Amino acid sequence: MIPQFPVLSLIVLIPIGAAVVIWLLPKEARTAARVTAATAMGICLLLALLMYIGYNAEVNTPESDLYALANGGYAFDSDGLPNTFRFVEQYTWVEALGIQYKLGVDGISAPMVLLTALAGFTGVLISWGIEESTREFMGFFMLLVSGVFGVFVALDLFLLFFFYEFAIFPMYILIATWGWKVTREYAAMKLTLYILVGSIIALVGVLVMYFVAGDFFVQNPDLLPEGARAYSFDFEHIQLASMHGAFNVDGYAGIDGFTLAKFWFPVIFLGFGVLAGVFPFHNWSPDGHVAAPTAVSMIHAGVLMKLGAYSALRLGVQLLPEGARIHLPWIILLTLVNVVYGAFIAFRQRDFKYVIGFSSVSHMGLVSMGFATMNLTGMTGAGLQMFSHGAMTALFFACVGMVYDRAHTRDIPSLGGMARRMPLVAVAFILGGLVSMGMPGFSGFVAELPIYLGLWHGTGVSLSLGGAAALTNYYPWIAIVGAVSIVVTAAYVMRVVHLVFFGKFDENKYHLVGDVTPIDKAALIILAVALLILGVQPLVMAPMVQSSMAPIVAALGGM
Amino acid sequence: MFAPVPEGGASEQLFLGGMVxxxxxxxxxxxxxxxxAAITCLISADVPRVGRRGDYYxxxxxxxxxxxxxxxASDLIMVLIALETTSISLYLLVGFLRGDAKSAEAGVKYFLFGAFSSAVLLYGLSLLYGFxxxxxxxxxSGALAAAGLEPGHVLLVLVMVLVGFGFxxxxxxxxxxxxxxxxxAPTPITAFISVGSKAASFALLLRFFLAVFPTYEEYWVVVIAVLATFTMTLGNLLALVQRNIKRMLAYSSIAQAGYALIGVAAVAADNSLGSGAVVFYMFMYTLTxxxxxxxxxxxxxxxxxxxIADLAGLHQRAPRLALAMxxxxxxxxxIPPLAGFAGKLFLFSAAVDAGLVWLAMVGVINALVSLYYYLVVAKVMYVDQPAHADKAIAVSRPYVYSLVVTVVGMVLLGTIFIGPWLNWSTSAASGLF
Structure with missing residues (x-):
């Protein structure tokens, strides 16, 4: 058997290698550092595209398992688990505890890997002008990207946490050292602590799942796949235990009517939800985004917040469907606050970058809301929204960074007429704005429409809390209230476009403002094209996301 | 040291009349x-008034x-002799800078506290011998069971022994x-006390408690869990407000001992994960x-x-040193990919496995608190402006060796060597039962 080409390992390890190379360069070699980083990211982007196309090809092959999953059928592997993971690489890492180096992607993570590669590559391009310790900046940036890639492709829970925490420390240094001087220290610390507190509390929940799953397999050795250890951090192993009901045993922690799933789901979901900006834990996000240097804001809002949403979906919803059914109906109210409140707050900001920061809070609320619909339409929309919002926000922050670098202010009322000097930035920003408003023909529409449709259909599962208090289906009301945000979004986007890019250009004040460099333009065009492709031809992504969401929805008992 | 370990449990492995x-x-x-010890000697080389003295080494x-x-040590007498040999040498080393008021004060303080706790320990051990x-x-353990003592008496001994080891x-x-x-203390000695003495004491603690009090687990698990909670929390909270890097590392080392105690508390679960995690943790802590x-x-x-302020701008003066720090x-x-991540994760796993989920929660919250003051130091190094940016920091050969060994060890222990190292640690622990 020919060993498979380790595409995912390469995607994760190339940036680390690049970081080492960059650090070994002499201090003055700024251009060499930039070129190395750009090359590494370029290779990653290429590999991610190949991986994506490979996965998509299978989704579109009529007799394949993924095709069946994407079209309402079911396909299971020999253990009875949905057969969605591809490009799997597996090596034993720590035998004694059942820790593997196991990588793989499914239809949810494949778009995320592509998004990370896009944001990473364009992030390097945007940072071309950084002169202060370029070498260190690029090195840490590479480590950050590598950690993010790692989380999306990790199929072992230990490995997932490893990369999750790994991504945080370069971010701290990047923000604290190269960020906006006024708030960087405060914001970097706040962000790091917020994110860590969520993730490590979730970690305890995962450890509990690990031991309970292990105990379950010890008691039911016949369910254990051949040759496997009872105790394992392997994602599919724990998923198997979950499928056989290991987490739904009544009387957890000695309390009647309590199960592990019910107890730990909110901890895990909201723990990761901190990084996804779920209200009331969203507070770090605008501060963090504003303080970060442009490229880091792009990765941060564009990709890192998805890391939280993705992990909440993987470890929360997918492993503890029983808990999701109980808790998501109230968590959706938090996400509603995100969506509407975030949009209103964005509307009344004076600082250009804060507008985008709060718009991220609002849009990420839609992702969590999509998860909470618990039906296939809504969850597929959430998966698409993760990609769409990622590329859109990266584009937004790139535009903001370009304006700020030239005008040296982000105060919206004192800017004006920037479209005259940097027409392409204005076009890119307007395009991002249209995506943000959910205009048909742009990716935002493709993503948000299914979310609202899913809400309108209501939850696929019955909304009863343990039989005691049966609730009426209030999801359509949430759709109605949530839709207010679309109007507010349009308002704040147009306000910014009007005040910053059009209107009177102050010749005296901004005589130094010139057009952006060709490298900047390339970055904007790459992101804009990604948004347009998804908007015009959603079939390049929707079936793929659907193929992997379908088994999750099935486990939730929805349709 | 690397002589193969004889097979066949305690009876085959005891030497010198059962002393070790x-x-x-x-x-x-x-x-x-x-x-x-080797690294302590390396990093003493350039320290004034210490590095060129034969008696110091x-x-x-x-x-x-x-x-x-x-x-x-596997005999009460050897326990005491070994402890005193260590302690007396360390008292001397702490006060080695004669004429330096702080060093002398530290030496006396260490001696007084040490002598007091040794006395309590000795009293506990003599009671144990009496029983x-x-x-x-x-x-x-067998003799205690045969003597049919009331739990209260054993608990008294347990607490006294714990005072000695706790110190x-x-x-x-x-x-x-x-x-x-x-x-x-002279800084290399601070380093040595913080790792060597602590590691040896954890070895003794694990061996002693598992060998002598296996039937009284329900008591000492609670006692040690509470001790761990207080140790972590107080250490971390006090470290938050320190301005002196050595004092901060002192409180941090108190907190680190608290994490390791989580593993000791978890040992009761009758598996080797708890003690294996302690061993792994101490190894990573030593390097770090x-x-x-x-x-x-x-x-x-x-x-x-x-x-801490003296580290300002280290990033600009010596980027590699800043990165190592x-x-x-x-x-x-x-934080991964360093050994500390795996070490903490194993400790928390052990606690969860032993049913001490609350202790694991206390541990993770504490880990978060600790990260704050570690990051403050990182911030000082990376963001703050140095007072003398032009003054380069000369790093002589011994220090380069020390840094390479420890930093490479830290990274390897946190990535590809997790498996073998955990196996070694766990096998060390399984011999205890």
């Missing part, structure tokens, strides 16, 4: 201690001998000496703390100060 036991636990802790060797014996009528710790690992409330001694102190010494020599701090804080 040569098992994997002793072996792994001995490698830790010898590594710590001779006392380090005596202390190392004591620590090695501590990790292998059981023998001194070999592998015979004590050595600087667990709260026996930690008062730690910050002053760490601040006053030595790396941190190496940099503290280097910076101290150039700036003449040991305040940053990695050490992250490892202490438990």
């Amino acid at each position: 036991r040569h098992d994997t636990l002793a072996q792994i802790f001995r490698s830790m201690i010898l590594l710590a 001779a006392i380090i060797i005596a202390a190392t001998l004591g620590m090695c014996l501590m990790s292998a 059981a009528g023998q001194t070999n710790i592998y015979g004590l 050595k690992v600087s667990a709260v409330p026996f930690h008062f000496w730690t910050p002053d001694v760490y601040e006053g 703390n030595l790396a941190a102190f190496t940099i503290v010494i280097l910076v101290e020599r150039v700036t003449g100060g040991d305040q 940053f990695l050490a701090l992250l490892s202490l804080g438990g």
Whole structure:
């Protein structure tokens, strides 16, 4: 058997290698550092595209398992688990505890890997002008990207946490050292602590799942796949235990009517939800985004917040469907606050970058809301929204960074007429704005429409809390209230476009403002094209996301 | 040291009339201690009034001998002899800078606290001998059971022994000496105490409690869990407000001992994960703390100060040193890809496995608190402007060796060597039961 080409390992390890190379360069070699980083990211982007196309090809092959999953059928592997993971690489890492180096992607993570590669590559391009310790900046940036890639492709829970925490420390240094001087220290610390507190509390929940799953397999050795250890951090192993009901045993922690799933789901979901900006834990996000240097804001809002949403979906919803059914109906109210409140707050900001920061809070609320619909339409929309919002926000922050670098202010009322000097930035920003408003023909529409449709259909599962208090289906009301945000979004986007890019250009004040460099333009065009492709031809992504969401929805008992 | 460990349990592994036991636990802790001693000697080389003194190194060797014996001691008499050999040598080393008021104060303080806790420990051990009528710790458990004692009496002994060991690992409330001694002692000795002495004491603690009190687990698990909680929490909270890097590392080392105690508390679960995790953790802690102190010494020599503010702008003056220090701090804080992450994760796993989920929660919250002050130091190094940006920091050969060994060790132990190292640690622990 020919060993498979380790595409995912390469995607994760190339940036680390690049970081080492960059650090070994002499201090003055700024251009060499930039070129190395750009090359590494370029290779990653290429590999991610190949991986994506490979996965998509299978989704579109009529007799394949993924095709069946994407079209309402079911396909299971020999253990009875949905057969969605591809490009799997597996090596034993720590035998004694059942820790593997196991990588793989499914239809949810494949778009995320592509998004990370896009944001990473364009992030390097945007940072071309950084002169202060370029070498260190690029090195840490590479480590950050590598950690993010790692989380999306990790199929072992230990490995997932490893990369999750790994991504945080370069971010701290990047923000604290190269960020906006006024708030960087405060914001970097706040962000790091917020994110860590969520993730490590979730970690305890995962450890509990690990031991309970292990105990379950010890008691039911016949369910254990051949040759496997009872105790394992392997994602599919724990998923198997979950499928056989290991987490739904009544009387957890000695309390009647309590199960592990019910107890730990909110901890895990909201723990990761901190990084996804779920209200009331969203507070770090605008501060963090504003303080970060442009490229880091792009990765941060564009990709890192998805890391939280993705992990909440993987470890929360997918492993503890029983808990999701109980808790998501109230968590959706938090996400509603995100969506509407975030949009209103964005509307009344004076600082250009804060507008985008709060718009991220609002849009990420839609992702969590999509998860909470618990039906296939809504969850597929959430998966698409993760990609769409990622590329859109990266584009937004790139535009903001370009304006700020030239005008040296982000105060919206004192800017004006920037479209005259940097027409392409204005076009890119307007395009991002249209995506943000959910205009048909742009990716935002493709993503948000299914979310609202899913809400309108209501939850696929019955909304009863343990039989005691049966609730009426209030999801359509949430759709109605949530839709207010679309109007507010349009308002704040147009306000910014009007005040910053059009209107009177102050010749005296901004005589130094010139057009952006060709490298900047390339970055904007790459992101804009990604948004347009998804908007015009959603079939390049929707079936793929659907193929992997379908088994999750099935486990939730929805349709 | 690397003589193969005889097969066949305690009876085959006891030497010198049952005084010491040569098992994997002793072996792994001995490698830790010898590594710590070697690096201590390396990083002493350029320290004024210390580095060129023969007697200084001779006392380090005596202390190392004591620590090695501590990790292998299997008889009450040997326990005491080893402890005293270590302690007396360390008292001398702490007060080695004659004429320096802080060093002298630290020496006296360490001596007084040490003598007091040794006395309590000795009293506990003599009671134990009185109850059981023998001194070999592998015979004590059976003899105690045969004597049919009331649990209250055994508990009294347990607490007394814990006072002695608690002092050595600087667990709260026996930690008062730690910050002053760490601040006053010559910095290489601070490093040595913080890792060598602590590692040896954990070896002794694990061996002693598992051998002597296996039937009284329900008591000591609670006692140690509470001790761990207080040690972690107080250590971390006090570390938050420190301005002196050595005092901060002192409180951090108190907190680190608290994490390791989580593993000791979890040992009761009758699996080797708890003690394996402690062993792994101590190894990672040894490497990490030595790396941190190496940099503290280097910076101290150039700036003449040991305040956190003296590290300002280290990133601009010596980017590689700053990176090494940053990695050490992250490892202490438990961030991958450094060994601290795996170490903490194993400890918390052990706690969850033992049903101590609350203790694991306390641990993770504490890990978060600790990260704050580690990151503050990182911030000072990376963001703040140095006072003398042009003054380069010379790093001589011994320090380069020390840093390379510790930093590479930290990274390897946190990535590809997790597996083999955990196996070694777990096998060390499984010999205890």
